[in-house]
Amino acid sequence: MRLQGKVALVTGAASGIGLATTRRFVAEGARVIAADLNVDGLETSGSLRPFRLDVAQEDQWVAAIAAALDAFGRLDILVNNAGIGAPGPIVELSLADWRKVMAVNLDGVFLGIKHAVPAMERSGGGSIVNIASMLGHVATVNASAYCASKGGVALLTKAAALEMAAAGGRIRVNSVHPGFIETPMLGDRLRADPARRALITGQTPVGRLGTVEEVAAAVLYLASDEAGFTTGSALVVDGGYTA
Numbered sequence: 682m683r684l685q686g687k688v689a690l691v692t693g694a695a696s697g698i699g700l701a702t703t704r705r706f707v708a709e710g711a712r713v714i715a716a717d718l719n720v721d722g723l724e725t726s727g728s729l730r731p732f733r734l735d736v737a738q739e740d741q742w743v744a745a746i747a748a749a750l751d752a753f754g755r756l757d758i759l760v761n762n763a764g765i766g767a768p769g770p771i772v773e774l775s776l777a778d779w780r781k782v783m784a785v786n787l788d789g790v791f792l793g794i795k796h797a798v799p800a801m802e803r804s805g806g807g808s809i810v811n812i813a814s815m816l817g818h819v820a821t822v823n824a825s826a827y828c829a830s831k832g833g834v835a836l837l838t839k840a841a842a843l844e845m846a847a848a849g850g851r852i853r854v855n856s857v858h859p860g861f862i863e864t865p866m867l868g869d870r871l872r873a874d875p876a877r878r879a880l881i882t883g884q885t886p887v888g889r890l891g892t893v894e895e896v897a898a899a900v901l902y903l904a905s906d907e908a909g910f911t912t913g914s915a916l917v918v919d920g921g922y923t924a
């Protein structure tokens with residue numbers, strides 16, 4: 682019960698890494714606002730409140746933080762996990778698709794930090810975990826918007842961590858950088874493309890994809906008080922891909 686008494690808001694909580702993180706947090710004693718564009722599959726319980734949130738919309742962030750305070754009376758943890766990609770070469774990428782990736786992956790993290798921090802300060806402190814990617818450290822072809830946005834998340838995390846430290850150090854900010862993870866989205870794509878799956882596992886030094894539970898465990902550590910002296914860090918969970 683490493684999060685007993687804590688209240689968390691997780692974005693992109695209806696699928697993949699966000700869903701695994703939400704489940705792990707509840708299992709560790711947290712009460713969680715599970716925020717997503719689509720919350721149809723999420724059930725309400727004493728510890729879990731689904732909330733419809735588009736992370737790119739500032740007014741919806743104001744409502745989401747208010748919902749957390751209404752439901753549970755405090756906010757201790759924010760996991761900025763919602764993210765999207767726009768595959769394809771730069772010369773074929775529309776400005777609209779570029780901006781959509783930036784709006785969700787980068788504006789969404791900025792807005793989450795901006796609106797969660799005052800609530801965390803009133804709760805005595807907190808931990809913010811931003812889900813970036815190993816593609817925030819190294820690039821790959823046909824993923825320019827995604828790589829640029831995740832590189833932005835990595836440095837936004839460090840900038841926010843320094844600000845929070847200068848403001849008294851009660852709020853920590855860290856990023857998690859997953860490699861290829863067996864999420865529904867990636868897993869389905871790779872089941873239809875065994876050659877790509879073989880390429881990816883071949884490029885990953887441990888020879889397999891990661892699991893959503895392995896990423897959730899890294900998020901849990903940074904969210905918990907055990908990481909009390911850890912801020913501004915970038916925790917890589919990629920089976921050695923970027924080593």
Ligand code: NAD
Nearest residue numbers: 693695696697698718735736762763764814859861862864
């Ligand atoms: P996923 O597609 O399984 O889940 C993403 C969730 O985010 C979905 O439920 C979706 O509805 C939600 N979402 C999308 N846009 C949103 C918005 N505007 N507002 C609120 N919710 C929104 O994805 P995943 O693979 O679990 O990825 C989660 C995070 O991890 C993303 O930031 C992704 O970039 C990152 N990541 C994933 C991998 C991987 O291999 N799967 C690797 C590195 C990083």
